[in-house]
Amino acid sequence: MSGINTKSRSRGWPAWIFILPVIDFVLLIRYLLRGKNVALFNPKGVIAQQQHTLMMFTLGILLAVAIPTLFVLFYFAWKYRESNTKTKHAPESKHGRSLVLRMWLLPVTIMVVLASVMWPATHKLVPQRAIASGTEPLTIQVISLRWKWLFLYPEQQIASVNFVQIPLNRPVTFEMTADETPMSSFWIPNLGGQLYTMTSHVNRLNLMATKAGDYPGSSAEINGMGFAGMKFTARAGSAQNFDNWVQSVKQSPDSLDTTAYNKLLQPSENNPAAFYSSYEPNLYADVILKYTGPGGHTH
Amino acid sequence: MQHFLIGNLKWSSLPHEWFTIAGTLTFVMLALVVIVVITYTKRWKWLWKEWLTSVDPKKIGIMYFIAGGAMLLRGGLDALMIWLQQSLSSGSSHGYLSSDHFQQIFTAHGNIMVFFVAMAFVFGLINYIVPLQIGARDLASPFMNTLGFWMFIGGIVMVNMFFVFGGQYAATGWLAVQPLAAKQFSPGTGVDYWVWSLMISGIGTTLGAINFIMTILKMRAPGMKLKMMPLFTWGSLCSMVMAVTIFPLLTATLFLVYFDRALGTHFFTTLGGGDPMMYTNLIWMWGHPEVYVLILPAFGVFSEVVSTFSRKPIASYTSAVWGMIGVSSLALSVWLHHFFTMGASADVDAFFGLMTMIIAVPTSVLVFNWIATMYKGKIRFETPMLWFMGFVSVFAIGGISGVMLAVPPADFQLHNSLFLVAHFHSTVIGGVLFGIFCAISYWFPKFTGIRLNQRIGKYAFWCWIVGFCMSFIPMYILGFLGASRRLDHYDSSTGWQPFFIMMLIGGLIIALGVALQLAQILASFIQKNRVSNDPWDGRTLEWAAASPPQFYNFTTIPEVTSRDAYLTMKQQGLPKPTYEDIHMPKSTSVGVYIAGFATLASFGFVWDIMWLVVISMIGILIVFVRRGYDEHSEYVLTAAEIQKLEEARAKKEKELPPVTDNETIEDMGIIELIRVVLSFFLDAIRNKRWRKA
Numbered sequence: 001m002s003g004i005n006t007k008s009r010s011r012g013w014p015a016w017i018f019i020l021p022v023i024d025f026v027l028l029i030r031y032l033l034r035g036k037n038v039a040l041f042n043p044k045g046v047i048a049q050q051q052h053t054l055m056m057f058t059l060g061i062l063l064a065v066a067i068p069t070l071f072v073l074f075y076f077a078w079k080y081r082e083s084n085t086k087t088k089h090a091p092e093s094k095h096g097r098s099l100v101l102r103m104w105l106l107p108v109t110i111m112v113v114l115a116s117v118m119w120p121a122t123h124k125l126v127p128q129r130a131i132a133s134g135t136e137p138l139t140i141q142v143i144s145l146r147w148k149w150l151f152l153y154p155e156q157q158i159a160s161v162n163f164v165q166i167p168l169n170r171p172v173t174f175e176m177t178a179d180e181t182p183m184s185s186f187w188i189p190n191l192g193g194q195l196y197t198m199t200s201h202v203n204r205l206n207l208m209a210t211k212a213g214d215y216p217g218s219s220a221e222i223n224g225m226g227f228a229g230m231k232f233t234a235r236a237g238s239a240q241n242f243d244n245w246v247q248s249v250k251q252s253p254d255s256l257d258t259t260a261y262n263k264l265l266q267p268s269e270n271n272p273a274a275f276y277s278s279y280e281p282n283l284y285a286d287v288i289l290k291y292t293g294p295g296g297h298t299h
Numbered sequence: 300m301q302h303f304l305i306g307n308l309k310w311s312s313l314p315h316e317w318f319t320i321a322g323t324l325t326f327v328m329l330a331l332v333v334i335v336v337i338t339y340t341k342r343w344k345w346l347w348k349e350w351l352t353s354v355d356p357k358k359i360g361i362m363y364f365i366a367g368g369a370m371l372l373r374g375g376l377d378a379l380m381i382w383l384q385q386s387l388s389s390g391s392s393h394g395y396l397s398s399d400h401f402q403q404i405f406t407a408h409g410n411i412m413v414f415f416v417a418m419a420f421v422f423g424l425i426n427y428i429v430p431l432q433i434g435a436r437d438l439a440s441p442f443m444n445t446l447g448f449w450m451f452i453g454g455i456v457m458v459n460m461f462f463v464f465g466g467q468y469a470a471t472g473w474l475a476v477q478p479l480a481a482k483q484f485s486p487g488t489g490v491d492y493w494v495w496s497l498m499i500s501g502i503g504t505t506l507g508a509i510n511f512i513m514t515i516l517k518m519r520a521p522g523m524k525l526k527m528m529p530l531f532t533w534g535s536l537c538s539m540v541m542a543v544t545i546f547p548l549l550t551a552t553l554f555l556v557y558f559d560r561a562l563g564t565h566f567f568t569t570l571g572g573g574d575p576m577m578y579t580n581l582i583w584m585w586g587h588p589e590v591y592v593l594i595l596p597a598f599g600v601f602s603e604v605v606s607t608f609s610r611k612p613i614a615s616y617t618s619a620v621w622g623m624i625g626v627s628s629l630a631l632s633v634w635l636h637h638f639f640t641m642g643a644s645a646d647v648d649a650f651f652g653l654m655t656m657i658i659a660v661p662t663s664v665l666v667f668n669w670i671a672t673m674y675k676g677k678i679r680f681e682t683p684m685l686w687f688m689g690f691v692s693v694f695a696i697g698g699i700s701g702v703m704l705a706v707p708p709a710d711f712q713l714h715n716s717l718f719l720v721a722h723f724h725s726t727v728i729g730g731v732l733f734g735i736f737c738a739i740s741y742w743f744p745k746f747t748g749i750r751l752n753q754r755i756g757k758y759a760f761w762c763w764i765v766g767f768c769m770s771f772i773p774m775y776i777l778g779f780l781g782a783s784r785r786l787d788h789y790d791s792s793t794g795w796q797p798f799f800i801m802m803l804i805g806g807l808i809i810a811l812g813v814a815l816q817l818a819q820i821l822a823s824f825i826q827k828n829r830v831s832n833d834p835w836d837g838r839t840l841e842w843a844a845a846s847p848p849q850f851y852n853f854t855t856i857p858e859v860t861s862r863d864a865y866l867t868m869k870q871q872g873l874p875k876p877t878y879e880d881i882h883m884p885k886s887t888s889v890g891v892y893i894a895g896f897a898t899l900a901s902f903g904f905v906w907d908i909m910w911l912v913v914i915s916m917i918g919i920l921i922v923f924v925r926r927g928y929d930e931h932s933e934y935v936l937t938a939a940e941i942q943k944l945e946e947a948r949a950k951k952e953k954e955l956p957p958v959t960d961n962e963t964i965e966d967m968g969i970i971e972l973i974r975v976v977l978s979f980f981l982d983a984i985r986n987k988r989w990r991k992a
Binding site: 092185201218 | 398399402470471472476477478479481484569570574575576609610611612614615617618638640641642644645646648649652653656657659660663664666667668670671673674675676677678679680688691692695698699702703705706707708709710711712713714715716768772773776778779780781783784785786787788789790793794797798
């Protein structure tokens with residue numbers, strides 16, 4: 001906008017001086033981002049990786065249109081300013097049909113390109129779709145409670161709160177529902193996008209970690225007072241690591257019987273991780289039945 | 300018995316926390332100051348007759364602006380409180396707000412900014428400008444207009460009432476997500492205030508929208524075909540058609556929420572066969588078009604401004620009109636993109652993603668159209684044009700992030716994050732709010748007959764731009780860092796705190812911008828540089844009217860022969876004014892009474908005081924029926940009277956200082972303004988001026 005600001009020009013400020021604060025701002029942000037987990041640019045799983053690629057592709061195409069558009073805007077603003085006597089003004093001039101055609105054709109083309117990528121990608125990355133891989137997926141059942149996450153491992157018959165261990169390079173299917181809790185959203189940004197958890201619904205989210213590490217997870221949807229503290233850690237490690245962890249949880253003195261579950265149902269905030277060596281086998285089915293009744297629907 | 304008399308009200312419902320006490324005190328003090336000033340200056344009768352009961356859309360427009368401006372300060376304070384909490388509340392520090400209180404603040408912030416700021420300004424603009432632009436003397440139903448306005452004020456009263464009674468607002472997000480807003484999870488009256496505040500203001504909006512559609516379709520000046528309408532009128536028409544389509548849906552949805560909460564039905568609950576996703580669908584079927592209701596009039600404003608300040612007709616009028624019609628019709632079929640994450644099938648997601656991308660096409664066409672209009676123009680960079688430049692820059696960011704969110708797999712990552720929040724602030728601040736500021740700086744001379752201070756206006760503009768970048772660029776980055784929205788606390792290990800602090804600083808810069816805008820208006824009224832009726836060399840009919848226009852808008856209804864009606868008139872020579880008898884609507888207090896009763900009824904609903912509801916309903920019925928039998932709602936203003944009024948005005952104008960349209964006049968700077976204001980108060984204190992008044 002420097003060109004327009006005739007007052008500052010008359011004081012003899014060169015136009016590029018306005019770029020300095022922008023550079024400072026960019027440097028400051030770069031400095032602040034050093035060593036930070038920029039989760040969306042730092043994918044650690046196949047889904048997050050593909051979502052990131054798609055995001056960057058979309059951003060790239062859009063910037064390719066927006067930057068020239070803004071450039072033209074500012075160039076016209078500068079060139080056709082009233083005080084510019086060197087250019088040819090043509091007030092009250094009219095435009096031809098070709099302009100209209102170009103005006104519509106350009107965005108239509110961009111949208112056709114974007115849509116032709118978006119449509120198949122949406123089908124490929126729909127959360128309930130199982131991830132193609134040589135290994136059998138691991139099923140983990142998730143129940144969102146006020147305000148903590150309960151994870152059930154049906155194969156291993158163990159349970160945990162606010163901590164979920166997953167094996168590397170093996171697809172994981174999170175089967176998610178909720179109990180006495182407003183709609184929440186299950187989100188591990190480093191591994192992939194989120195999905196709502198709701199009572200009476202079962203949502204399936206498929207993820208696969210490719211790099212070992214501890215990744216933050218949370219509820220992305222507001223669900224009451226303890227919302228901000230409804231966090232968990234997702235630990236991705238080798239298959240061996242996973243088996244060891246299962247064994248250690250099996251040694252846990254706590255087991256998730258009805259009393260323990262009813263205690264979990266009580267609202268509580270900022271819960272630490274907890275581990276249960278076993279749980280009532282029908283727990284997950286009962287939670288769903290509680291809302292749908294026998295013969296209720298799930299999808 | 301006690302329940303019958305005062306419902307669920309208890310002693311503990313009265314203010315007892317710092318924020319409710321502070322809020323109540325503020326409102327009481329404000330009311331006291333207003334009452335004292337009005338009583339002292341003996342203006343009660345004037346206020347009631349000239350303003351509160353007025354059916355003049357121009358006065359109602361100004362009242363919308365005042366209400367919207369006040370709510371902008373209220374909602375802006377909420378924004379600063381949110382950012383202050385978030386910049387403090389990291390790691391072991393938990394900030395100065397409880398999570399419940401924090402959640403109430405962001406809920407109120409969203410409601411107030413969308414319903415009572417953006418809607419207020421948009422309706423104010425349409426009220427003031429549309430009749431003038433189409434060469435009409437009044438609206439199709441002046442009574443419906445005042446009723447709609449007062450229902451809207453009732454909504455404002457209800458959204459702030461919780462300070463005094465109840466002490467809590469909804470803590471559910473601005474659209475009261477279900478089942479969080481169900482009785483089970485939100486037992487207090489906060490959500491009820493939310494329901495009834497939106498209910499009555501929403502009814503007001505529906506009434507207003509019907510009225511404007513009728514006005515635009517039936518009351519245009521002779522010769523003005525639909526395809527000759529100014530683009531602001533087109534934007535308003537598209538916006539109002541959408542409003543009529545969606546606001547009844549909101550009203551119905553709110554009733555279902557009320558039934559769930561008060562009568563124990565199970566539309567949106569989790570137990571008993573209800574489904575919260577039905578609510579999510581219904582509310583976004585209303586909610587998404589709602590933002591287009593706000594932005595289409597703004598698109599209209601930008602079209603007018605670019606064309607006027609480039610001294611060129613809009614590059615392609617037909618494209619602009621079809622762009623707006625396209626946006627408004629597509630807006631009704633994109634709502635599901637607000638919840639791709641509910642786990643629908645890929646086809647559903649892809650369809651709504653596609654529709655959302657398609658809606659970007661007419662929007663881009665509009666932007667290209669404005670840029671093409673500047674090509675070879677003779678562009679004057681007054682503040683309206685600056686707001687336009689700011690709008691395109693900020694809106695481009697909002698558009699890019701919007702299309703990114705429209706790609707379902709990307710949305711799974713970006714949804715509910717601060718990226719999303721930054722996105723809609725880019726579009727609503729960049730599009731709607733900048734559009735409103737652009738419109739106000741463009742039409743201020745028309746509203747008042749005086750020049751709007753350009754100098755302080757430019758400072759304000761730059762504060763907004765710098766403040767916006769400082770606040771919302773970090774917000775986008777926080778989204779990438781995986782920060783979800785509405786967090787009242789986060790771990791220090793996340794490293795988010797510096798960005799939240801930057802947002803707070805940006806917010807303070809924006810607050811400075813708002814203060815400068817108030818200073819700008821004050822300075823303009825102090826300097827009172829008179830301008831002509833047509834200071835920008837305008838193209839559309841509103842510039843043919845006097846500034847400020849007479850209450851009957853036009854002495855002679857103009858004949859329209861082209862799109863830029865007034866420009867053509869100027870080129871062909873203005874017709875000589877002729878006088879004729881005109882029918883004008885009488886002021887009516889019915890709107891005030893009906894809205895007053897509706898507010899009382901809402902209060903009764905919130906607190907379950909049924910006798911109050913019944914009495915208020917009967918009151919509404921009586922007032923309404925009486926109005927129906929009132930056959931003297933209009934009067935005739937004779938040609939002789941008009942001639943007298945015109946002559947009186949001409950005489951008065953001769954006594955005023957001359958018009959100063961030229962560019963050389965010096966606007967008051969901020970330091971001079973402070974000096975003038977200080978010396979005014981010093982003088983008042985030294986000479987004890989209040990005694991002499």
